[in-house]
Structures are given as structure tokens and as C-alpha cells.
Amino acid sequence: MSALLTVEDLRVAFHTRTGTVDAVRGVSFELGRERLGIVGESGSGKSQTGRAIMGLTPPHAEVTARKLDFDGIDLTNISARARRDLRGDRIAMILQDPKYSLDPVMTIGRQIVESIQAHEKIGKSEASKRALAMLESVQIRDPARVYDLYPHEVSGGMGQRAMIAMMLIANPQLLIADEPTSALDVTVQLDVLRILDQLVTERGMGLIFISHDLRLVSSFCDRVIVMYAGRIVEQLKASELNQAQHPYTRGLLDCMPRLGAADRHPLPTLDRKPEWAL
């Protein structure tokens, strides 16, 4: 299988007044048209990995990679303009919380239309027709109404569907979903995941699913990468999660409550070893 995305030795460093913070320290993986989960706790570098692939790292950060290759395009060596043309068109990203990631003063419809118009020369009525169709395909039942609403007027689940519509309208080949359901109610999470699942399958996209929820990622993805302190500590098939070797992954799995298991009180907690972060 030819890789859609190849990442080799990706590093992201922030130079601050108090010293250099290495957020990502040499991450390497390959991705085909599959679902890859990246799991890790806050500060493990999982989000920065995603943003570095998007080319959306803050300007004061330093990104280096031996290889960062998307569908034959060397991302380390293309112009900002070319990179921008890829964004939203061939690589897209879904952010965590629709409350903050949608522009509060622009209607949902206009934000989706804007997304189309960034990449295609297309008439206004044609664009809004496609935006409405896209809203329908993320299972919004009354697209014409939602089209004219402002982000604060819809629920979190609805907002995240609009976000998915906005990011998938240009039919990207790679989607990076950065904690797409963490800000949502548990009941809505499953709805949104199902929609995401369906669209990713239908359109044959590659997906990087970033989350802190190991259980969720293992049920949703084909492969899982576990990150700790800016490094990949373990890579394994989602179905083989139980055979995880690294003590961090084992620790994570261990502290989950189990139904029907023997009474485990208190639940074990993670005992972080300093050598993991080396």
C-alpha cells in the first residue's frame, strides 16, 4: 500500500524566554487510507503533531522533519502558498470545540460557502446549494434553517456537524480530527462519531484521530499510536491493544474500570516513571 502520508523524525520546538520546549521529539509514522489514532495525555505532543502536518504551527515554533511527505508532495519544501492550497482542499482538520472553532459573527452557511470558495471558482448560488447538500450529509435535518443560524444558536453536536461539513466539503484525502468529540455530551459524541465514520469510509479518506481516550480510539481506528512526552512510545493494531508492551499504555489500560470484574477499589493510577520521558 502506497503511503498517503509519511512522517519521519518530526520535531516541534517552542523557543520561549525560559528556554526551549520540545513539544514533539522525533515522531515517525506512515498512513495509508486508514484510520490512525494518536493517543496521549495533555502535553504529549499529539495535537502539535497534527498541526505540524497541517502547517498550522504557531509562527514562533520551529518545525523540522527528515521527511514530511503527503501524496508525493514534500511538505517541508513547498511554499506557504502551495501549503495553503492543500489546506482545506486535500488535507483538512476538525477542531475540538465548535463553540470556539466557528466564527461567532458569521452564519454557518457562509462559513461553509467560504470554505468552498477558497479552492474553487464557483458562483454564490451554486456554492450555497452545495453547502446545503453537505449540511444534509452530516445529518442535519433542516439544513436551510441551520444555514442561516449563527454558531451560538446551535447545540454543540450541531456545531460539530457544521464543522465537519465545513472541513469535508472540498473532499480532502486526509482528515485530521483533533479531539473532535471531547467537548460534546456523551450522548452526542456517538452521533458525531457515526457521521464521521460514515463519511470517512464513503470517501476513502485517510484519518488521523487525535484523542486522549484510549478506549474510544481503539474502537474507532485501525491502528493506534501512543504518545508520551513528545515521543511515540508504542504503535499497535487497535485490535491488539491488550497486548500492549509499554508500561505507560499498560498503565492506561489498567486504570479503566471493568464491568463485571472483581472489585477493584481504589482503581490503580498511573505511576509515571521518569525514564519514559527520555
Added chain:
Amino acid sequence: MANTADRVSTRGRRRSGASSLAWSILSFLVVAAITFLGLITVTFFIGRVIPIDPVLAIVGDRAPASVVAAARKQYGFDLPLWDQYLLYLTKALKGDFGNSVLSTYPVMDDIRRVLPATLELATVGTIIGLLLGIPLGVLAAVKRDSLIDQIVRVIGLVGYSVPIFWLGLMGLLVFYARLGWVEGPGRIGVAYEYSFTPITGLFLVDAILQGDWDVFRDVFRHIILPGALLGYFSMAYISRMTRSFMLNELSQEYIVAARAKGLSETRVIWGHALRNAAVPLVTVIALSYATLLEGSVLTETVFAWPGIGSYLYNSLQNADMNAVLGGTIVIGALFIALNLLSDLLYRVLDPRTRT
């Protein structure tokens, strides 16, 4: 199920949104009325408790006691303070602030004459401040900590700290006396002063209305220096606030999302970030405009500008209390009106305040 619930609740919110708009306009007006009443009251009592005898101001220090007593009775100063207040209030609400001692005309007529001069100057200043301040502020925020940012900061700092009368005098010295690029003090040249009949009192507008381009050029050459000066101060303030609002917006997640969509930087900055920053900016601009209206005394003095600032200053120096009170109340009313306007604009610009 969830969808239906959403729909119902949103529709409910929409409906109440329409009536809440009417409700809030009403409450705006009530607040404005109360504020205005308070303004008149406070102004009146301050005017009466300061140690200036309005009667002596009218008749002079050396008038015989009988004249003073007669004048006191004639102007109602022998009444109890409360009655004086009610009398003043009823008259003020009809736009009657009494006569000015200095000009002998009704204060309202004087204000009608001098206010447009100040309005015109402040408007020119605000327009200049807007046109320069917003782009500079945006640029400084986008290129944070760069040379441009530093330059904008220094320009702003100078605008804050250099006294306006000094800059005004220097401006006159360089551009009027030395270079002769602009006209000197006053609003209009002597050649036109008596032949030109104002309509609105805003001379630039009047000249356009009458199609008199010679007058327009002359008025423009008069207003541009003091206007640019006020504009500079307004720019210093607006650019600084724009910068800080923009920095705040640019750090929001929706900006990341806009970039992730592949929008151009131009679109991200001007279409998304500035559009959001515009909401608090409206208040800043209204405030800056109001400051130019009331705070132009020094500018008006340096440039012999016949506006409300120098009118108030003169009246105060001559203990012309009717004029002082009237002028203060009119400026205060303008303040209230500007505040209302900016509140309304705020609602237009930010959909979140409408529900």
C-alpha cells in the same frame, strides 16, 4: 429527538429575540432619559454651589445694592434653590438655557452657532484617526514585535504624551508660517467669511451643497491642520486598541479553523479577525469621538476655532453661568447619544447580543 428539541428551542429564542430588541431599545431610551435628567440636575447644582454670584456677574461688582436686588428678583435668584431648579429644568427641557451674559443672545442660539464648528472638526479628526488607526493597529498585531509594531507603538506613545497645544503651534509654524501649505487660524478665510452663508453650519458640507469649490478649498485648508492633529491623537488611541483587540482575536480557535480551511491570510485577518474585533472597536471609536468633542478646548484655542470648546472656556472665564451650564448639558447629551449609538451598533455587529 435531539434535533426536534433544538429546533423548538431555537425558534422560541428567535421569537423572543425580536421582542427583546424592541424591549432593549425601550430600555435604552429610558436609561438615556434618566441619565440626561441626572446630567441636568448635577450640572445645575454644581453651577449653583460654586462661589460665583450669577447676579454680580450680570450687573458687575460696583452696582448699587438696589440694582443687585432688582436683578436678583428679575432672574429669579431670590427663589428657593429647589424652585430655581424646577424652573431651570422645565425651561432646559424645552431647549431654553436662558440668555448668555456675554453675547446677550439665548444660549441655545450661541450653541447652534458654535457646535457645528466643533462637530465638523471632531468628525474630520475621527475619520483621519479611523482611516490610519485601524490599518496600523491591524498591521502591528499581525506583525507583532516586528519593526512596524515598534514604530506604531512609538507613534502612539508620542500621540499620548506630547501636549496638543505644542504640536498645534509647531504645526502652525511649519505648515502655515514657513511652508504656507495650509491656512492659519479660524475656520474660513476673511475673503469668504461674510459672503458665505452656512446652511448646516458644517462648512465643508455647506460648500459642497452650494457647489462653491473655492470656499470648499479654503475651508479644507483651514480644517486640515487642526483636523489632522486631533486625528493623530485619535489614531494613537484607536491603533493601540485595535492592536490589542486583534491580538486577542488572532489567538482564537476559529482563526486556526479559518486557516485550516485554506483561506488566504488577507481573508483570515480582515474577514474574520477584524470583523470580530470590530465589535469592541465600535465603543472605542465612539468614545474617542466624544473625547474629541469635549476635549478640543486647547485645539480650538490654538487655532482660534470658534467651536463649543472655546465658547465654554470664554463663558467660564466671564462667569457666564447660563452659557456654561447650557454648553455642558449639550455636550453631555451628545455623549449620551453617542453611547446609545454605539450600543445599538454593537448589537448590529454581534449576533450573540441579539438573542
